[in-house]
Amino acid sequence: xxxxxxxxxxxxxxxxxxxxxxxxxxxxxxxxxxxxxxxxxxxxxxxxxxxxxxxxxxxxxxxxxxxxxxxxxxxxxxxxxxxxxxxxxxxxxxxxxxxxxxxxxxxxxxxxxxxxxxxxxxxxxxxxxxxxxxxxxxxxxxxxxxxxxxxxxxxxxxxxxxxxxxxxxxxxxxxxxxxxxxxxxxxxxxxxxxxxxxxxxxxxxxxxxxxxxxxxxxxxxxxxxxxxxxxxxxxxxxxxxxxxxxxxxxxxxxxxxxxxxxxxxxxxxxx
Amino acid sequence: xxxxxxxxxxxxxxxxxxxxxxxxxxxxxxxxxxxxxxxxxxxxxxxxxxxxxxxxxxxxxxxxxxxxxxxxxxxxxxxxxxxxxxxxxxxxxxxxxxxxxxxxxxxxxxxxxxxxxxxxxxxxxxxxxxxxxxxxxxxxxxxxxxxxxxxxxxxxxxxxxxxxxxxxxxxxxxxxxxxxxxxxxxxxxxxxxxxxxxxxxxxxxxxxxxxxxxxxxxxxxxxxxxxxxxxxxxxxxxxxxxxxxxxxxxxxxxxxxxxxxxxxxxxxxxxxxxxxxxxxxxxxxxxxxxxxxxxxxxxxxxxxxxxxxxxxxxxxxxxxxxxxxxxxxxxxxxxxxxxxxxxxxxxxxxxxxxxxxxxxxxxxxxxx
Amino acid sequence: xxxxxxxxxxxxxxxxxxxxxxxxxxxxxxxxxxxxxxxxxxxxxxxxxxxxxxxxxxxxxxxxxxxxxxxxxxxxxxxxxxxxxxxxxxxxxxxxxxxxxxxxxxxxxxxxxxxxxxxxxxxxxxxxxxxxxxxxxxxxxxxxxxxxxxxxxxxxxxxxxxxxxxxxxxxxxxxxxxxxxxxxxxxxxxxxxxxxxxxxxxxxxxxxxxxxxxxxxxxxxxxxxxxxxxxxxxxxxxxxxxxxxxxxxxxxxxxxxxxxxxxxxxxxxxxxxxxxxxxxxxxxxxxxxxxxxxxxxxxxxxxxxx
Numbered sequence: 046x047x048x049x050x051x052x053x054x055x056x057x058x059x060x061x062x063x064x065x066x067x068x069x070x071x072x073x074x075x076x077x078x079x080x081x082x083x084x085x086x087x088x089x090x091x092x093x094x095x096x097x098x099x100x101x102x103x104x105x106x107x108x109x110x111x112x113x114x115x116x117x118x119x120x121x122x123x124x125x126x127x128x129x130x131x132x133x134x135x136x137x138x139x140x141x142x143x144x145x146x147x148x149x150x151x152x153x154x155x156x157x158x159x160x161x162x163x164x165x166x167x168x169x170x171x172x173x174x175x176x177x178x179x180x181x182x183x184x185x186x187x188x189x190x191x192x193x194x195x196x197x198x199x200x201x202x203x204x205x206x207x208x209x210x211x212x213x214x215x216x217x218x219x220x221x222x223x224x225x226x227x228x229x230x231x232x233x234x235x236x237x238x239x240x241x242x243x244x245x246x247x248x249x250x251x252x253x254x255x256x257x258x259x260x261x262x263x264x265x266x267x268x269x270x271x272x273x274x275x276x277x278x279x280x281x282x283x284x285x286x287x288x289x290x291x292x293x294x295x296x297x298x299x300x301x302x303x304x305x306x307x308x309x310x311x312x313x314x315x316x
Numbered sequence: 317x318x319x320x321x322x323x324x325x326x327x328x329x330x331x332x333x334x335x336x337x338x339x340x341x342x343x344x345x346x347x348x349x350x351x352x353x354x355x356x357x358x359x360x361x362x363x364x365x366x367x368x369x370x371x372x373x374x375x376x377x378x379x380x381x382x383x384x385x386x387x388x389x390x391x392x393x394x395x396x397x398x399x400x401x402x403x404x405x406x407x408x409x410x411x412x413x414x415x416x417x418x419x420x421x422x423x424x425x426x427x428x429x430x431x432x433x434x435x436x437x438x439x440x441x442x443x444x445x446x447x448x449x450x451x452x453x454x455x456x457x458x459x460x461x462x463x464x465x466x467x468x469x470x471x472x473x474x475x476x477x478x479x480x481x482x483x484x485x486x487x488x489x490x491x492x493x494x495x496x497x498x499x500x501x502x503x504x505x506x507x508x509x510x511x512x513x514x515x516x517x518x519x520x521x522x523x524x525x526x527x528x529x530x531x532x533x534x535x536x537x538x539x540x541x542x543x544x545x546x547x548x549x550x551x552x553x554x555x556x557x558x559x560x561x562x563x564x565x566x567x568x569x570x571x572x573x574x575x576x577x578x579x580x581x582x583x584x585x586x587x588x589x590x591x592x593x594x595x596x597x598x599x600x601x602x603x604x605x606x607x608x609x610x611x612x613x614x615x616x617x618x619x620x621x622x623x624x625x626x627x628x629x630x631x632x633x634x635x636x637x638x639x640x641x642x643x644x645x646x647x648x649x650x651x652x653x654x655x656x657x658x659x660x661x662x663x664x665x666x667x668x669x670x671x672x673x674x675x676x677x678x679x680x681x682x683x684x
Numbered sequence: 685x686x687x688x689x690x691x692x693x694x695x696x697x698x699x700x701x702x703x704x705x706x707x708x709x710x711x712x713x714x715x716x717x718x719x720x721x722x723x724x725x726x727x728x729x730x731x732x733x734x735x736x737x738x739x740x741x742x743x744x745x746x747x748x749x750x751x752x753x754x755x756x757x758x759x760x761x762x763x764x765x766x767x768x769x770x771x772x773x774x775x776x777x778x779x780x781x782x783x784x785x786x787x788x789x790x791x792x793x794x795x796x797x798x799x800x801x802x803x804x805x806x807x808x809x810x811x812x813x814x815x816x817x818x819x820x821x822x823x824x825x826x827x828x829x830x831x832x833x834x835x836x837x838x839x840x841x842x843x844x845x846x847x848x849x850x851x852x853x854x855x856x857x858x859x860x861x862x863x864x865x866x867x868x869x870x871x872x873x874x875x876x877x878x879x880x881x882x883x884x885x886x887x888x889x890x891x892x893x894x895x896x897x898x899x900x901x902x903x904x905x906x907x908x909x910x911x912x913x914x915x916x917x918x919x920x921x922x923x924x925x926x927x928x929x930x931x932x933x934x935x936x937x938x939x940x941x942x943x944x945x946x947x948x949x950x951x952x953x954x955x956x957x958x959x960x961x962x963x964x965x966x967x968x969x970x971x972x973x974x975x976x977x978x979x980x981x982x983x984x985x986x987x988x989x990x
Binding site: 049050053054056057060061063064065067068070071074083084085086087124128129131132134135139154155156157158159160161162163164165166167168169184185187188191192195219220221224248249250251252255256266269270272273277280283284287290291294295298 | 702705706708709710712713714716717719720721723724725727728731736787788791792794795798802805806808809810811812813814815816818819820821822823824826828829831834863895920923924926927930931932934944945948949952953954959962963966967969970973974977
């Protein structure tokens with residue numbers, strides 16, 4: 046069995062190299078001089094040009110796009126959680142047939158091409174002046190973030206034993222107080238996970254700001270997209286910009302992983 | 317004044333009826349036990365008092381006012397659940413004071429009441445711990461503390477001891493009885509364990525699932541002794557007392573002086589003569605502990621006889637299973653009585669005054 | 685000595701009842717969903733029945749034309765070209781990613797030590813957004829200066845025009861997407877493998893089957909539901925592809941890589957501003973996706989019962 050084990054590890058190492066090398070190359074390129082970046086054969090030893098990152102940051106509209114995305118992302122999270130948590134809670138606790146519906150509708154909405162929302166929304170937004178506004182983007186993103194948040198949070202609420210909420214009601218809580226003082230603290234990791242998922246959707250979403258934004262609501266994805274017209278002399282700056290754009294996403298994914306696991310074990314605290 | 321009254325109460329989930337025609341009155345300061353097998357509706361009835369279930373029919377009154385539409389928080393009751401349902405993210409202190417905090421009680425007052433409750437329940441050293449750091453018994457006491465701290469009009473217990481192991485259970489039972497001395501609050505206590513019911517309740521309400529009965533689920537509501545001595549129907553007769561009461565299908569002879577089955581006879585006791593006079597078939601009940609095994613030398617008279625199938629010896633007592641007239645009979649020997657062995661034929665005589673007679677169709681005790 | 689005073693409310697009020705909170709919790713969310721999901725969809729459906737051209741100015745008139753847009757799109761060669769490209773891309777990517785993802789899952793499942801480390805690396809590309817992946821690969825696949833062609837040249841393969849050869853462009857994008865999203869398949873299949881009981885495989889081994897036979901006759905049938913789940917999830921996302929293509933080739937060369945959402949975008953808000961017509965394209969494309977999903981679901985149910 047020795048040989049096959051070796052084969053497995055060899056394959057894994059090979060695959061890892063294949064999956065890892067493009068990103069390694071990206072970081073590598075981001076630290077080169079333009080003439081080094083586009084040199085064939087590649088330049089292996091060089092002095093890292095950290096100034097590329099400064100250049101990328103001060104590239105036309107990049108920093109404001111970054112800032113926009115933070116604002117829009119935060120706003121989207123706030124709206125999705127504020128509206129989605131009570132809905133998820135209702136769905137988890139109420140005995141009505143609405144239960145299956147949310148799962149099915151989340152899947153159905155995910156199937157539809159974004160354009161089928163974005164083109165009509167473009168028309169609507171231009172008429173009511175929401176085009177290229179932060180508010181407009183935050184509301185538009187709800188199309189993909191709200192149903193998912195409701196579905197995810199509903200799952201977490203179901204992990205909280207109903208007995209605890211019943212006792213809280215007898216102790217004197219209104220439904221609102223049960224939600225805020227009892228359920229919410231117990232599903233906090235789940236709320237954080239939902240928030241992160243939402244934020245990442247905004248961060249990496251291209252079509253929405255492309256369709257419904259222009260300058261004031263330009264997000265980081267659009268800023269990166271603007272790189273596609275750059276020449277190879279600007280590869281280092283492009284790579285640096287791409288790295289800047291990606292770091293927050295990777296951080297958030299790390300967060301999600303940790304909190305998702307924590308959130309799934311909430312229901313196991315009996316007593 | 318906190319008497320609780322069920323008036324023609326009914327409860328259905330969709331087309332499934334769970335509670336039917338429930339009429340019951342729990343007096344102020346009474347400790348009432350709801351007992352019955354699973355699915356009989358006792359927990360549902362309790363939750364109705366708490367406001368956690370709605371009524372499909374009828375009225376529920378607490379302290380004289382109809383509470384059907386009141387939210388749980390508006391009823392001034394406290395509930396202790398089988399799963400304890402402590403708030404996992406709060407300390408013991410915060411768990412107990414929560415109800416007071418919601419009502420806006422001042423901090424000093426809250427602390428005083430919490431410390432008082434903790435003292436009574438011996439929880440003072442644990443006040444700053446979280447539930448996951450407590451044992452099962454401690455958690456249950458926190459649940460009790462939560463209930464007593466605000467002096468509600470009524471305590472509602474939903475099988476609070478079922479999750480504890482046997483030893484702990486006996487101890488906790490004592491705790492609850494002790495609490496009774498401090499707080500003479502109206503209490504409804506739900507359990508499926510008849511020992512708990514018999515030892516703790518002022519009165520016991522025996523419930524049966526609607527699949528077993530045509531009318532209301534409430535089979536009988538009486539003091540423990542009356543339930544034991546005068547069960548109103550076969551269900552109650554067999555639910556109370558372990559091993560179960562023997563129920564024999566017997567016919568009444570033409571003179572009305574003997575019960576007959578498969579050639580065996582039991583003399584009809586004086587107090588029952590009038591009641592069985594016009595009857596053909598009846599159900600005769602006699603508890604295992606009330607059947608004496610006749611010594612072989614006794615002259616033949618009325619009595620039951622059969623071959624011993626199995627004997628379970630439990631120290632000083634034994635439970636004898638034998639094949640009686642048409643069915644199995646169980647006998648419990650008393651201390652000192654000789655224990656028969658399997659295969660033996662033995663004769664039994666019911667003790668004086670230990671016969672119960674029920675109508676063969678309605679299964680109700682024959683009225684006097 | 686009573687603690688806080690307790691007063692029974694004198695009359696029944698709606699505020700504070702369970703029904704009240706039921707509405708409070710759900711109505712705002714439903715309003716948002718209605719306004720942002722349902723309304724645009726219905727409005728779009730209506731718009732697709734109109735001729736509404738914004739090219740002449742924002743306040744263009746909407747003229748009702750019934751099904752004319754839909755009739756026009758039947759004759760629209762460019763639309764069908766885009767649709768064909770999309771299905772070609774989806775099919776090819778699905779095959780590649782399913783095979784690669786399953787292989788990765790099997791490899792990860794068969795090692796204990798270091799599996800978490802390898803898994804993180806294989807999953808890693810998922811954490812990058814589509815447009816970043818597109819920009820990155822556009823640089824990597826540059827015919828003369830790209831790193832990929834340099835690597836190939838080391839083994840004697842000449843320069844390949846990945847993104848400018850109309851025959852190679854879609855395979856190239858399949859490659860990019862495979863790098864980017866195979867992790868999704870890997871995760872799903874891995875979860876499936878880890879949920880399987882050990883016994884059937886052990887029994888087969890005792891019976892004398894070799895690794896390949898075990899895989900085909902024991903493992904494969906057991907993970908079939910997961911394979912279908914992964915395939916359908918992936919197919920839904922592949923059909924809706926946009927950034928991966930638009931970011932690298934912009935639809936070229938000569939629309940050889942123009943996919944459906946890109947064409948719809950270009951007809952609508954991305955260029956021509958034929959709002960009415962592009963909406964009808966979007967509706968039609970959505971219908972195609974739904975039909976595809978229904979077919980896939982049907983096939984997944986009808987699998988052989990082993």
